[in-house]
Amino acid sequence: xxxxxxxxxxxxDSLMHRFDPRAKIVAMFLLMIAIFMPxxxxxxxxxxxxxxxxxxxxxxxxxxxxxxxxxxxxxxxVLLVINVFVVKSGEPVITISNFTIYWNALSQTGYxxxxxxxxxxxxxxLTATTKPTDLTIALEDLMKPLKRIGFPAxxxxxxxxxxxxxxxxxxxxxxxxxxxxxxxxxDLQEGKLKEKVMAILSLIVPLFVSSYQRAEELANAMExxxxxxxxPRTRYRQLKMVGRDFVMLAVCMLVLLSTIGIMIWL
Amino acid sequence: MPIEIRNLSHAYHADTSLAKTAIHDISLHxxxxxxxxxxxxxxxxxxxxxxxxxxxxxxxxxELEINGKCIYAHVKNTGLKALRKEVGLVFQFPEYQLxxxxxxxxxxxxxxxxxxxxxxAEAIAREMIQIVGLDESYLEKSPFxxxxxxxxxxxxxxxxxxxxxxxxxxxxxxxxxxxGAKDMMELFRKLNKEYxxxxxxxxxxxxxxMNYCDRVLVMSDGHIIKDCPVKEFFRSSDLLxxxxxxxxxxxxxKDMCAERGxxxxxxxxTIEECVADIxxxxxxxE
Numbered sequence: 001x002x003x004x005x006x007x008x009x010x011x012x013d014s015l016m017h018r019f020d021p022r023a024k025i026v027a028m029f030l031l032m033i034a035i036f037m038p039x040x041x042x043x044x045x046x047x048x049x050x051x052x053x054x055x056x057x058x059x060x061x062x063x064x065x066x067x068x069x070x071x072x073x074x075x076x077x078v079l080l081v082i083n084v085f086v087v088k089s090g091e092p093v094i095t096i097s098n099f100t101i102y103w104n105a106l107s108q109t110g111y112x113x114x115x116x117x118x119x120x121x122x123x124x125x126l127t128a129t130t131k132p133t134d135l136t137i138a139l140e141d142l143m144k145p146l147k148r149i150g151f152p153a154x155x156x157x158x159x160x161x162x163x164x165x166x167x168x169x170x171x172x173x174x175x176x177x178x179x180x181x182x183x184x185x186x187d188l189q190e191g192k193l194k195e196k197v198m199a200i201l202s203l204i205v206p207l208f209v210s211s212y213q214r215a216e217e218l219a220n221a222m223e224x225x226x227x228x229x230x231x232p233r234t235r236y237r238q239l240k241m242v243g244r245d246f247v248m249l250a251v252c253m254l255v256l257l258s259t260i261g262i263m264i265w266l
Numbered sequence: 267m268p269i270e271i272r273n274l275s276h277a278y279h280a281d282t283s284l285a286k287t288a289i290h291d292i293s294l295h296x297x298x299x300x301x302x303x304x305x306x307x308x309x310x311x312x313x314x315x316x317x318x319x320x321x322x323x324x325x326x327x328x329e330l331e332i333n334g335k336c337i338y339a340h341v342k343n344t345g346l347k348a349l350r351k352e353v354g355l356v357f358q359f360p361e362y363q364l365x366x367x368x369x370x371x372x373x374x375x376x377x378x379x380x381x382x383x384x385x386x387a388e389a390i391a392r393e394m395i396q397i398v399g400l401d402e403s404y405l406e407k408s409p410f411x412x413x414x415x416x417x418x419x420x421x422x423x424x425x426x427x428x429x430x431x432x433x434x435x436x437x438x439x440x441x442x443x444x445x446g447a448k449d450m451m452e453l454f455r456k457l458n459k460e461y462x463x464x465x466x467x468x469x470x471x472x473x474x475x476m477n478y479c480d481r482v483l484v485m486s487d488g489h490i491i492k493d494c495p496v497k498e499f500f501r502s503s504d505l506l507x508x509x510x511x512x513x514x515x516x517x518x519x520k521d522m523c524a525e526r527g528x529x530x531x532x533x534x535x536t537i538e539e540c541v542a543d544i545x546x547x548x549x550x551x552e
Contacts, residue, residue, distance in 0.1 A: 176362075183350055183355040183425075184428070186379060202375070206365050210362055
C-alpha cells in the first residue's frame with residue numbers, strides 16, 4: 001500500500017488543498033529555483049521554514065513524507081560511496097589505514113541530500129494536495145502563453161489527463177492478463193531465461209493490443225462528440241486566484257529573492 | 267475427479283484496513299461430468315470462487331480438494347501448476363489473452379508450458395481447432411486477423427489444449443450475437459457429453475442455464491443461497507423473482523397461460539412441449 005506514496009493524491013480539507021493549483025505549481029517552481037541557488041546554510045533555513053509551514057497547512061501526516069523519501073535513500077548511499085572515493089579535497093576527516101575520507105566528500109553529499117529531500121517534500125506537497133485533473137487544468141493555463149509560438153498547450157494537457165485517467169485501467173488490465181496467462185501455465189516468477197522472456201511476451205502483446213484498441217475507441221468516441229484538438233475549449237470549473245494565493249506566491253518569491261540576495265552578498 | 271470445497275472463505279486485502287470478505291464459508295461438492303451453472307449478481311463472489319478452483323486465489327479460511335490435490339489456508343501450498351493443468355479457466359473476453367504470431371503457436375502455448383514436446387503440442391493444436399468448430403486452415407493465420415467470435419474460439423481451444431478435466435467458463439457468451447452464443451453453448455454441451463469434462467458456467471443468461479445445465483448454484487453476497495437441479499430451479503417463476511432473477515421466456519409464457527386458466531405441467535421446458543400442452547388443454551375445454 002505504501003509503495004505508491006510518490007505522486008499520490010490525498011483527499012483532505014486543508015488550506016494547502018484550497019490553494020489555486022496554478023499558484024501551487026508556480027510556487028513549486030520558485031522554491032525549486034531557490035533550492036538550487038548556492039546560498040549555503042542560511043538560504044536553506046528559509047526554504048526549510050517555508051516548507052514546514054506548508055506541511056503544517058496541508059494537514060498531511062509526516063509519515064507520508066517519510067514514505068515518499070524512502071526510495072531515495074538507496075540512491076544517496078550509492079552517491080556517498082562514490083563521493084568518498086572520488087572527492088579528494090578539503091580537510092581530511094578520518095584516516096583508516098591508507099584510506100582518507102575528506103570533508104568535501106561528506107559536505108557535497110550532504111548538500112545533495114538536503115536538496116533532494118527538500119525537492120521531494122515540495123513535489124509531494126504539490127501532488128498530494130492537488131487532484132490530477134486540477135494539475136492538468138493548471139498546466140494548460142500556465143502553458144497558454146506558449147501557444148503564441150505554436151506550442152500545443154491544449155493537446156498536451158489532454159494527453160496528460162488521458163494518460164493519468166488510464167493508469168488504473170492499465171493496472172487492472174495487466175492483472176487480468178497475468179491471471180489468464182497463469183492459468184495457461186505461465187510462471188512469471190520462476191523458470192529459465194527463455195521461459196521468462198516468453199512469459200513477459202505473453203503479457204506485453206495482449207496489453208499492447210488492448211491498449212491500441214482502447215485508444216482507437218476513445219478517439220472515435222471523442223470525435224463523435226465533436227472534439228477538435230486545436231479549437232479552444234470552455235470549462236465547467238473555472239480557476240480563480242484569490243488573495244491567499246497571491247500571499248503564498250509573494251512569500252515564495254521572497255524566499256527566492258532572499259536566497260539570491262544571500263548568494264550575491266556572501 | 268470431483269471438486270470438494272470445505273468451509274472456504276476469501277478476504278481481499280487481508281490484514282489491512284481495506285479488508286473485504288468476498289466469499290463466506292462455502293462448502294460445495296461438484297461431481298465428475300456435471301454441468302453446473304453459477305449465477306448471481308455482479309459482486310456476489312462468483313469470480314472469486316472460480317478463481318480458487320485454479321489456485322489463482324488461495325483460501326483465507328477453509329480448504330479445497332480437486333482431483334485429490336488439496337489446497338489449504340494458512341500454509342504455503344505447492345504444486346499449484348499441476349492443479350492449473352487440471353482446471354482450465356476461461357476468463358471473460360478470453361480473446362485478450364492471445365499473443366502469438368500464429369494460431370497454431372498460441373494454442374500450443376499452454377501444453378508447452380506444462381512440459382509437452384513441441385511436436386505433440388502442435389498435434390494437439392490441430393485437434394483442438396476442430397473441436398471448437400474451426401478448420402485447420404486457420405492454424406497458420408495470425409490470431410489478430412480473426413473476428414471476435416473466432417478469436418474467442420481460438421482462446422478456448424488454447425485452454426482445451428491443456429486437456430483439463432474441469433472447465434470453468436466466466437460469462438463465455440458476453441458480447442456474442444445470438445447465433446454465436448448458441449454455437450458456443452452447443453460446444454460446451456459437446457465437451458460435457460462427448461469429452462466428459464466437468465463444466466462450470468458463470469452466466470447471466472437464464473435461457474442458457476435452463477437449456478444446457480444440469481445444476482444451478484446461486485450466489486449472493488458471498489454465500490451460496492441456492493443449490494439445486496435445474497428442473498427444480500425453473501419449476502416456478504416465484505422462486506426466481508424472490509432471488510431477483512429474470513425468469514426465462516418459457517416460464518413467462520407458462521405464467522401467462524396459468525392466468526388464463528390453461529394448465530401446463532411443471533417439468534415442461536421446451537416450446538414444443540409447451541405448445542403440445544396448450545393444444546391438449548384447449549381440446550379439453552372444447
